[in-house]
Amino acid sequence: MTRLFISRDSTALSLGAEQVAQTIQAQTKDKHIEVVRNGSRGLYWLEPLIEVETSQGRIAYGPVQPEDVASLLENGLLEGKQHPLCLGNIEELPYFKNQNRLTFARVGLTDPVNLDDYIAHDGYQGLKNALTMQPTDIVKHVTDSGLRGRGGAAFPTGIKWNTVLNAPAEQKYIVCNADEGDSGTFSDRMIMEGDPFVLIEGMTIAGLAVGATQGYIYLRIEYPHAKVALNQAIAAAYQNGYLGENIQGSGKTFHLEVRMGAGAYICGEETSLLESLEGKRGLVRFKPPLPAIVGLFGKPTVVNNVISLASVPVILDKGGEYYRDYGMGRSRGTLPLQLAGNIKHPGLFEVAFGMTLRELLYDYGGGSASGRPIRAVQVGGPLGAYLHEGQFDTPLDYEAFAAISAVLGHGGIVVHDDTVNMADMARYAMEFCVEESCGKCTPCRIGSTRGVEVIDRIVSDVQKDKNTVLLRDLCDTMVFGSLCAMGGMTPYPVLSALNHFPEDFGLQKAAKV
Amino acid sequence: MQDYQSQKPIVLDILDAHRTMPGNLLPILHGIQDTLGYIPPAAVEDIAKALYLSKAEVHGVISFYHYFRTTPPGKHTIRICRAESCQAMNSKALENHAKQTLGVDFHETTSDEHFSLEPVYCLGNCACSPSITIDDEVHGRVTPEKFDQLLAACKGAK
Ligand SMILES: Cc1cc2nc3c(=O)[nH]c(=O)nc-3n(C[C@H](O)[C@H](O)[C@H](O)COP(=O)(O)O)c2cc1C
Ligand code: SF4
Ligand code: FES
Numbered sequence: 154m155t156r157l158f159i160s161r162d163s164t165a166l167s168l169g170a171e172q173v174a175q176t177i178q179a180q181t182k183d184k185h186i187e188v189v190r191n192g193s194r195g196l197y198w199l200e201p202l203i204e205v206e207t208s209q210g211r212i213a214y215g216p217v218q219p220e221d222v223a224s225l226l227e228n229g230l231l232e233g234k235q236h237p238l239c240l241g242n243i244e245e246l247p248y249f250k251n252q253n254r255l256t257f258a259r260v261g262l263t264d265p266v267n268l269d270d271y272i273a274h275d276g277y278q279g280l281k282n283a284l285t286m287q288p289t290d291i292v293k294h295v296t297d298s299g300l301r302g303r304g305g306a307a308f309p310t311g312i313k314w315n316t317v318l319n320a321p322a323e324q325k326y327i328v329c330n331a332d333e334g335d336s337g338t339f340s341d342r343m344i345m346e347g348d349p350f351v352l353i354e355g356m357t358i359a360g361l362a363v364g365a366t367q368g369y370i371y372l373r374i375e376y377p378h379a380k381v382a383l384n385q386a387i388a389a390a391y392q393n394g395y396l397g398e399n400i401q402g403s404g405k406t407f408h409l410e411v412r413m414g415a416g417a418y419i420c421g422e423e424t425s426l427l428e429s430l431e432g433k434r435g436l437v438r439f440k441p442p443l444p445a446i447v448g449l450f451g452k453p454t455v456v457n458n459v460i461s462l463a464s465v466p467v468i469l470d471k472g473g474e475y476y477r478d479y480g481m482g483r484s485r486g487t488l489p490l491q492l493a494g495n496i497k498h499p500g501l502f503e504v505a506f507g508m509t510l511r512e513l514l515y516d517y518g519g520g521s522a523s524g525r526p527i528r529a530v531q532v533g534g535p536l537g538a539y540l541h542e543g544q545f546d547t548p549l550d551y552e553a554f555a556a557i558s559a560v561l562g563h564g565g566i567v568v569h570d571d572t573v574n575m576a577d578m579a580r581y582a583m584e585f586c587v588e589e590s591c592g593k594c595t596p597c598r599i600g601s602t603r604g605v606e607v608i609d610r611i612v613s614d615v616q617k618d619k620n621t622v623l624l625r626d627l628c629d630t631m632v633f634g635s636l637c638a639m640g641g642m643t644p645y646p647v648l649s650a651l652n653h654f655p656e657d658f659g660l661q662k663a664a665k666v
Numbered sequence: 667m668q669d670y671q672s673q674k675p676i677v678l679d680i681l682d683a684h685r686t687m688p689g690n691l692l693p694i695l696h697g698i699q700d701t702l703g704y705i706p707p708a709a710v711e712d713i714a715k716a717l718y719l720s721k722a723e724v725h726g727v728i729s730f731y732h733y734f735r736t737t738p739p740g741k742h743t744i745r746i747c748r749a750e751s752c753q754a755m756n757s758k759a760l761e762n763h764a765k766q767t768l769g770v771d772f773h774e775t776t777s778d779e780h781f782s783l784e785p786v787y788c789l790g791n792c793a794c795s796p797s798i799t800i801d802d803e804v805h806g807r808v809t810p811e812k813f814d815q816l817l818a819a820c821k822g823a824k
Contacts, residue, residue: 163790163791163804164790164791164793164794164804164806166803166804167791167794167797167803167804167805167806168794168806168807197793197794198793200794333790334787334788335788336749336750336751336752336787336788336792337749337750337751337788337792338788338790338792339790339791339792339793341790342790374696374733375786375788375789375790375799376790377802412689412692412693413692413693413696414692414731414733415692415695415696415731415732415733415734416731416732416733416786417730417731417732417733418787429692430689430692431688431689432689432690432691432692432717432727433691433727434726434727434730435730435731449689450688450689491792491793492793493751493754493792493793493795494750494751494754494755494792494795495754495755499792499793499794500793501793522755531750535749535750565751565792567750567751567754567792568754569754570754573754578750578753581750581753585749585787588787589787
């Protein structure tokens with residue numbers, strides 16, 4: 154029996170992986186083969202990818218289109234033989250080999266919804282350990298790991314869990330933030346489609362740690378394939394005693410359910426998300442009280458990003474120190490970076506904190522897709538700053554980014570070549586804020602509308618200097634007067650565009666600060 | 667527009683199925699939109715009654731979320747990503763091409779009721795921008811030519 158792997162990841166599907174899988178199946182009816190629909194390795198310029206299991210490891214071919222299948226089979230695809238599309242052992246490609254795949258260890262390797270496969274590849278080892286521990290010890294491992302929230306704010310996960318653990322209540326909740334609204338990000342999606350059990354395991358451990366028996370995954374509606382994979386995996390976990398009552402005979406309970414969002418970016422903000430889960434408009438709540446104390450339905454609630462929770466199993470399996478040994482400074486462990494936009498080799502790159510942006514963009518990303526110079530890079534989603542070439546040597550580290558008035562956020566990196574107009578991008582940032590503001594506070598709701606108008610006036614040469622001053626004032630008001638980071642951080646992309654690329658606003662380059 | 671009386675039993679069934687679920691309003695709205703294609707304005711009263719909410723509250727929730735719609739969609743819904751990564755790969759040109767080809771703007775439906783066009787802000791397909799979805803299927807690296815092919819395939823498959 155030969156095993157072939159063709160991804161069910163939605164980006165692979167968006168490039169025709171389904172048609173490739175069907176063509177292979179049609180042309181190998183008489184052969185003894187099994188086609189496993191795995192997650193993606195994240196080397197997206199090579200998708201649709203076919204991997205074949207051989208004694209030399211997993212030999213990959215890509216990018217494959219249905220019309221290539223016949224010639225691949227003729228040339229010995231099933232034996233891993235040579236072909237112009239052959240890439241050799243996928244795990245030996247530098248882009249893959251030089252990563253530190255802790256959270257993504259199984260993504261692309263296993264059948265995402267096959268529980269046996271998960272267990273055969275170190276799955277549920279973390280839960281096994283956690284079931285023998287006191288809640289405080291589980292929390293201690295997470296605290297010791299140095300893990301900070303991967304959803305954007307980088308708050309220490311262990312401290313958050315400890316707060317919920319110490320909040321007395323009959324009912325507590327674990328809520329997974331799977332709203333992943335940032336442009337340029339897809340790591341949550343890849344985990345949910347490519348290794349959903351790791352998220353389920355992480356949430357179960359979180360439940361044991363803080364004493365919560367119910368979990369919700371708040372999933373964005375734009376991720377239908379993730380919904381299917383999660384629900385398949387949850388069903389398998391229930392059937393095999395990994396969810397529900399008396400988990401693996403421990404007497405512990407944890408229930409888990411997927412809830413769909415409805416296309417509002419602001420619902421990624423944790424309190425807006427909780428409102429939405431409660432069936433309301435996603436208006437941001439005032440803090441305090443923290444969700445850890447008064448969260449979902451008024452109960453103590455852990456809200457964590459997908460990647461934060463999916464990093465917990467390896468921490469409980471190998472210990473907090475194992476994870477903490479990766480990284481630099483106060484940024485411990487790994488960050489799954491996502492290379493997107495105008496980049497030759499887009500994809501997922503999980504690596505210890507500390508690599509420079511330049512290494513990532515050029516050594517692995519291969520420069521721009523268009524072949525033109527890279528001019529601006531937005532890191533950390535739509536609320537992240539635009540960086541210029543002079544800043545590419547900054548190491549990927551929370552503090553190093555903060556020092557240049559930038560953020561790492563959820564690890565999304567969107568590359569623009571030199572055809573970009575940065576005044577357009579600044580305008581778009583304001584426009585996005587208009588579109589997505591929850592409307593609760595004036596600086597965000599009205600400020601962003603004014604922002605669009607002011608940028609239009611600057612660009613069309615109406616009282617340029619006066620309006621530039623006005624734009625800066627407006628950004629100040631938004632930074633200091635907004636309730637949440639939607640209004641509070643929209644000025645990051647706007648001001649970085651204005652400061653680093655004033656010429657696109659028709660301003661003197663000398664105005665650069 | 668369809669007569670609500672024929673839709674009402676479906677709405678009531680969905681309401682009934684979610685009666686005991688905590689935080690059930692979004693799942694109910696999804697259930698209705700998944701089945702009927704949209705949320706009929708006339709359903710608001712039934713929803714409000716079942717959930718002990720005011721009609722204004724239900725309406726407020728429906729209008730808060732971009733995804734929910736209160737008018738019937740075309741046979742196929744096309745969503746074009748407008749976010750940064752897709753912009754970096756020329757999604758603006760694709761957007762213009764799509765609007766011109768279909769003869770509609772965002773939030774509109776073609777006169778033959780075949781296609782509804784909606785904007786979307788990131789599909790998580792940013793590694794292969796620009797991206798669109800047609801119904802539930804994502805398509806990556808969509809050039810205007812590829813868009814035309816996809817459209818033709820949709821029409822062929824009706
Ligand atoms: C406008 C806005 C959007 C956000 N979107 C997301 C999101 O899509 N996913 C996410 O995990 N966190 C998002 N966050 C951050 C959450 O508020 C919160 O910090 C996070 O879910 C906490 O989990 P973590 O500590 O594991 O990162 C967003 C915040 C803001 C202000
Ligand atoms: S800053 Fe904007 S999104 Fe955040 S609470 Fe205020 S109005 Fe809502
Ligand atoms: S920005 Fe278009 S798919 Fe993410």
